[in-house]
Amino acid sequence: MLKEMSGFTGEYKGEWFNYPWYYNEIALNVITKKWRKFIELGTWRGHSICHLCFEIKKHTDDNIEIYTVDTFKPTSTSASCTPSNLKDICYKNIQRMGMENTIKVLECTSHEASLKFEDGYFDFVFIDADHAYERIKEDINDWLPKVKKGGIISGHDYAGEVNGVKKAVDEKFGNNKILKNVGIWEVAVK
Numbered sequence: 001m002l003k004e005m006s007g008f009t010g011e012y013k014g015e016w017f018n019y020p021w022y023y024n025e026i027a028l029n030v031i032t033k034k035w036r037k038f039i040e041l042g043t044w045r046g047h048s049i050c051h052l053c054f055e056i057k058k059h060t061d062d063n064i065e066i067y068t069v070d071t072f073k074p075t076s077t078s079a080s081c082t083p084s085n086l087k088d089i090c091y092k093n094i095q096r097m098g099m100e101n102t103i104k105v106l107e108c109t110s111h112e113a114s115l116k117f118e119d120g121y122f123d124f125v126f127i128d129a130d131h132a133y134e135r136i137k138e139d140i141n142d143w144l145p146k147v148k149k150g151g152i153i154s155g156h157d158y159a160g161e162v163n164g165v166k167k168a169v170d171e172k173f174g175n176n177k178i179l180k181n182v183g184i185w186e187v188a189v190k
């Protein structure tokens with residue numbers, strides 16, 4: 001039985017998570033395209049990955065693999081938003097949702113995480129970790145090969161002014177991307 005997402009309040013809530021409609025759309029692919037393997041880079045408080053898991057589990061529990069990656073340490077672009085108990089907050093959120101056996105949290109950099117998976121492993125990769133230009137470029141180069149044909153690589157904050165997402169995404173994908181609300185960029189892997 002799924003718990004409702006309403007438990008995310010106060011310090012447990014992820015105000016940055018303004019794209020639940022996008023994850024709802026992504027989760028539908030477990031039905032339409034039989035997607036099973038998902039990863040999010042940049043967990044923060046766990047709100048976004050719990051929402052994705054919640055939506056996926058509405059459709060199926062069959063063979064799903066859901067990963068999320070975070071260092072839980074401050075970076076040049078996230079220092080003011082990284083409380084010392086970030087990791088505890090995240091794990092508590094996942095436990096409160098009863099998703100600790102489904103969501104696999106990888107505590108490492110997104111680059112280190114990329115070395116754990118073979119090419120073509122994932123149906124869906126979402127990039128929302130370090131937003132500095134060099135790091136986004138690295139995430140795209142590390143993770144694009146990990147997406148299987150027919151899958152999607154996408155990310156958040158294309159529209160942000162104080163980060164390198166737009167530059168890195170434009171350089172790599174040019175016109176081969178779709179832009180959606182709240183700074184979501186998306187590329188279908190062929």
Ligand SMILES: C[S@@+](CC[C@H](N)C(=O)[O-])C[C@H]1O[C@@H](n2cnc3c(N)ncnc32)[C@H](O)[C@@H]1O
Pocket residue numbers: 014015016017018041042043044045046047048069070071072073074075078082108109110111128129130135
């Ligand atoms: C923008 S927040 C993620 C927000 C989350 N997806 C949400 O919508 O609520 C970025 C997160 O990425 C993590 N992070 C920063 N650099 C990272 C890296 N190189 N590898 C893994 N995680 C990183 C930070 O600790 C932070 O929690």
